[in-house]
Amino acid sequence: MKLSPDVLRTSxxxxxxxxxxxxxxxxxxxxxxxxxxxxxxxxxxEARRLTSETLTRQNAIDVVLLETLKPAEFNDLSPRxxxxxxxxxxxxxxxxxxxxxxxxxxxxRRVLGWEALSSYELALGKISLTCxxxxxxxxxxxxxxxxxxxxPLWLVKDAVRTFGRKEALKILSPTSRKIxxxxxxxxxxxxxxxxxxxxxxxxxxxxxxxGLTSLYRITGNERALRKWIDLNLVHLQDLPSSFAAANSDPxxxxxxxxxxxxxxxxxxxxxQLMQNRGSIHVLDTSEKRLSRLVKETSSAGLSxxxxxxxxxxxxxxxxxxxxxxxxxxxxxxxxxxxxxLKWRAGPDTSKYFRSVQEDLIDRxxxxxxPGGNLVYWTRSLMMEEDECVIERFLTKHSEYVLTxxxxxxxxxxxxxxxxxxxxxxxxxxxxxxxxxxxxxxx
Numbered sequence: 013m014k015l016s017p018d019v020l021r022t023s024x025x026x027x028x029x030x031x032x033x034x035x036x037x038x039x040x041x042x043x044x045x046x047x048x049x050x051x052x053x054x055x056x057x058e059a060r061r062l063t064s065e066t067l068t069r070q071n072a073i074d075v076v077l078l079e080t081l082k083p084a085e086f087n088d089l090s091p092r093x094x095x096x097x098x099x100x101x102x103x104x105x106x107x108x109x110x111x112x113x114x115x116x117x118x119x120x121r122r123v124l125g126w127e128a129l130s131s132y133e134l135a136l137g138k139i140s141l142t143c144x145x146x147x148x149x150x151x152x153x154x155x156x157x158x159x160x161x162x163x164p165l166w167l168v169k170d171a172v173r174t175f176g177r178k179e180a181l182k183i184l185s186p187t188s189r190k191i192x193x194x195x196x197x198x199x200x201x202x203x204x205x206x207x208x209x210x211x212x213x214x215x216x217x218x219x220x221x222x223g224l225t226s227l228y229r230i231t232g233n234e235r236a237l238r239k240w241i242d243l244n245l246v247h248l249q250d251l252p253s254s255f256a257a258a259n260s261d262p263x264x265x266x267x268x269x270x271x272x273x274x275x276x277x278x279x280x281x282x283x284q285l286m287q288n289r290g291s292i293h294v295l296d297t298s299e300k301r302l303s304r305l306v307k308e309t310s311s312a313g314l315s316x317x318x319x320x321x322x323x324x325x326x327x328x329x330x331x332x333x334x335x336x337x338x339x340x341x342x343x344x345x346x347x348x349x350x351x352x353l354k355w356r357a358g359p360d361t362s363k364y365f366r367s368v369q370e371d372l373i374d375r376x377x378x379x380x381x382p383g384g385n386l387v388y389w390t391r392s393l394m395m396e397e398d399e400c401v402i403e404r405f406l407t408k409h410s411e412y413v414l415t416x417x418x419x420x421x422x423x424x425x426x427x428x429x430x431x432x433x434x435x436x437x438x439x440x441x442x443x444x445x446x447x448x449x450x451x452x453x454x
Contacts, residue, residue: 015103016058017123037351066102071158074086076105093124161184195237198245211237216230257285259418259449260387269292283316302320328379334380337373340365342361346444373401391443398446412452
């Protein structure tokens with residue numbers, strides 16, 4: 013791996029911001045690029061990769077560092093020095109293409125200054141000579157699994173308890189994930205067949221997703237999509253959100269209520285399936301997200317969206333034919349894509365979100381019209397936030413019945429909830445997710 017000063021400087025800054033300001037991987041790299049005045053797209057992309065790879069392995073990297081530094085000394089490190097030592101450890105012990113320690117140390121001195129690293133010259137040598145495999149032998153079995161899969165210990169224990177050891181190891185596997193790219197043509201702008209013909213003419217390979225209307229998997233020449241995205245002729249879509257949209261039973265003249273941080277793409281998809289007729293009411297706690305939603309849906313030609321900012325998800329009095337609850341959650345299904353999340357979460361995170369989810373789903377159930385649908389979905393793999401919430405809800409609400417989600421794209425839900433579906437990154441090449449569909453008895 014050839015590492016430039018700009019890439020290292022941006023990565024150090026990004027890791028420092030992610031830790032101190034608790035921002036996401038994307039936001040951390042964006043801020044770091046601005047602060048370091050790095051405008052080279054290829055270098056920013058390389059910095060993002062280096063930041064992500066280092067952040068992903070943070071628990072194992074910190075074990076290596078604690079082998080050479082005293083705990084108090086490690087905690088007293090300045091953010092930038094700690095970030096550099098983590099990058100140094102990653103590139104020496106965990107990267108596919110190892111870097112010469114002496115050259116990397118020299119590059120670190122150039123970026124941070126000689127004085128910043130002068131107290132850690134001996135530590136750099138010790139890090140280079142440390143054997144990670146020998147360190148692991150001191151730990152118990154679950155702890156070794158956590159270190160080798162680069163996951164928090166609480167997540168390993170929960171996954172083993174929920175899925176069994178064999179499946180848990182597959183779910184937690186540190187191997188890189190391949191995410192599929194999906195799009196749906198914007199039929200409000202142009203006929204679908206015309207858009208598809210244009211894409212094919214540019215050697216963009218499409219594969220329709222069985223059971224999901226106007227959704228296509230891109231199987232080649234993904235980079236050429238940018239032109240059609242900029243023209244608002246196609247929208248990038250993710251599989252779990254598309255699946256949730258399809259199960260909302262969207263059709264013309266219906267009233268659909270979105271509660272929670274639903275992606276603009278899924279709202280746009282539902283609006284097109286409704287042929288831009290009826291109404292889509294969107295409740296969110298983020299003014300920034302709603303502003304972006306208004307701008308993007310307006311540009312897409314969608315005129316039936318009614319956004320509303322709310323601090324506590326106060327629901328409207330008017331009944332909805334469908335309520336789409338994208339419940340706040342731990343986002344454990346996204347840890348593989350944004351590793352900044354997994355080191356901020358803890359063993360009580362799912363418990364906290366479950367109480368929020370149970371309150372929200374109870375409140376949402378009251379505004380579903382008789383005969384209407386309640387769609388519940390999360391980006392969590394935790395049973396406590398998924399099947400346990402649905403189980404409790406159905407126990408309290410006899411007016412609702414769990415309904416089969418279709419088409420069959422994911423794995424059946426747990427706890428006997430075969431009507432629900434789960435998505436796993438290692439199986440379905442998308443974010444981990446859970447989806448349940450409940451119908452209110454007329």
